[in-house]
Amino acid sequence: MKIATFNINGIKARAEALIDWLREAAPDVVLLQEIKSTDETFPHEIFEGLGYFIETHGQKSFNGVAILSKLPLEDVERGLPGDDSDEQARWIEATVVGKRALRICGLYLPNGNPAPGPKYDYKLAWMERMRARCRELLATEEPLIFGGDYNVIPQDEDAAKPEAWREDALALPESRAAFRRLLNLGLYDAFRAREPGPGQYTFWDYQAGAWARNNGIRIDHMLLSPQAMDLLTGVGIDKEIRGRDKPSDHVPLWVEIDA
DNA sequence: ATGTCGAATAGGATTCGA
Numbered sequence: 371m372k373i374a375t376f377n378i379n380g381i382k383a384r385a386e387a388l389i390d391w392l393r394e395a396a397p398d399v400v401l402l403q404e405i406k407s408t409d410e411t412f413p414h415e416i417f418e419g420l421g422y423f424i425e426t427h428g429q430k431s432f433n434g435v436a437i438l439s440k441l442p443l444e445d446v447e448r449g450l451p452g453d454d455s456d457e458q459a460r461w462i463e464a465t466v467v468g469k470r471a472l473r474i475c476g477l478y479l480p481n482g483n484p485a486p487g488p489k490y491d492y493k494l495a496w497m498e499r500m501r502a503r504c505r506e507l508l509a510t511e512e513p514l515i516f517g518g519d520y521n522v523i524p525q526d527e528d529a530a531k532p533e534a535w536r537e538d539a540l541a542l543p544e545s546r547a548a549f550r551r552l553l554n555l556g557l558y559d560a561f562r563a564r565e566p567g568p569g570q571y572t573f574w575d576y577q578a579g580a581w582a583r584n585n586g587i588r589i590d591h592m593l594l595s596p597q598a599m600d601l602l603t604g605v606g607i608d609k610e611i612r613g614r615d616k617p618s619d620h621v622p623l624w625v626e627i628d629a
Numbered sequence: 630a631t632g633t634c635g636a637a638t639a640g641g642a643t644t645c646g647a
Contacts, residue, residue: 379647380635404647406636431636432646481647521647575647576633619634619647 371468371627372396374608375476375517375590377403377573377620381436384618385413391611392420397624398440399466401476403519405434412436429459435476435518441466450477452499460496461503468629472598473507477518482539490539493521497548504555504593513598513629516557519620520591522549524559527568528588540589557593560625564605573620574612581612590623601628 374397378384381402392400400422405412408428417424417438427448428434437443443464450461460478465471477500482493500516507514523541526532535541553559561570571586580586594602604626612621 383635404635483647575631577631579632616634 371398371472371629372624373399373474373515373517373627374622374624375401375403375592376622377478377519377590377618379404379618379620381405381407381412383616385416387611387614387616387618389416389420391608391622395608395622395624399474400438401474401517402436402438403476403478405436406431407434425462425464427459427462429457433459433478435459435462435478437462437464437474437476439464439466441468450496450499451503470629471512472627472629473512473514475514475516477516477520479518479520479522481521482545485539485542493539494544494548501551501555504552504557508555508595511597512595513601514595515598515625516593517591519589520549521589522546523587523589524549530571530585530587535587540587552593556596558599560592560594560599560602561605561607561623563599570607572607572623576619590620592623592625594625598627602626603628
């Protein structure tokens with residue numbers, strides 16, 4: 371089963387590019403971030419026509435996550451537990467049953483800039499809530515996948531110009547420590563486990579010719595539970611689509627799971 | 630000196646968020 375994550379930066383602006391990529395890459399499950407639409411305005415028909423079931427957790431203008439799946443999505447949960455006052459749509463979970471059941475969580479972790487400040491406080495608090503949810507799910511000892519835009523550059527080798535990110539919420543020591551705390555629960559950065567070494571990016575800013583200069587960062591991640599890692603057979607970043615017309619600033623990251 | 634983009638509001642340029 372091929373499971374991908376892709377921050378599309380607006381479903382309306384990206385529908386055509388997304389359709390092209392879905393046809394080529396043929397993922398079984400896709401975690402989408404920044405749909406920037408409500409559940410009502412998401413263009414369900416287009417993707418149903420391509421053979422996907424769809425579950426969304428949207429909001430107007432900003433954020434919003436969704437799951438597309440060729441297999442039925444069961445036990446869908448929307449929103450990250452732990453703060454009833456949080457109105458930002460950044461978390462969705464569902465179970466997909468292939469050869470065996472996988473619990474799949476799609477997430478759009480807060481950017482956090484400018485740091486310090488309230489947005490950075492929200493990011494760190496959100497990461498702590500995510501940790502609590504990960505811990506709960508890990509107790510099930512089932513295969514789990516936490517995929518999405520983490521807005522965290524885990525290590526210097528995950529940026530072309532690490533010095534440019536020193537004061538940025540994506541790379542500050544507290545952000546990296548919070549990401550490490552997720553790993554320390556017993557989760558694995560599936561891409562990094564299979565592809566050690568620098569120069570592997572999932573995001574290139576629209577500004578300052580970042581793509582042309584390969585000034586990228588690796589901020590989209592798939593964290594897997596031990597039981598999911600046992601089933602991992604491949605990983606990849608579909609970098610090439612960043613060079614197409616009207617691209618997102620992110621590209622898809624995928625894992626292949628024997629499930 | 631963000632060399633940019635998407636969405637909302639408003640009915641075109643501006644603001645926000647990234």
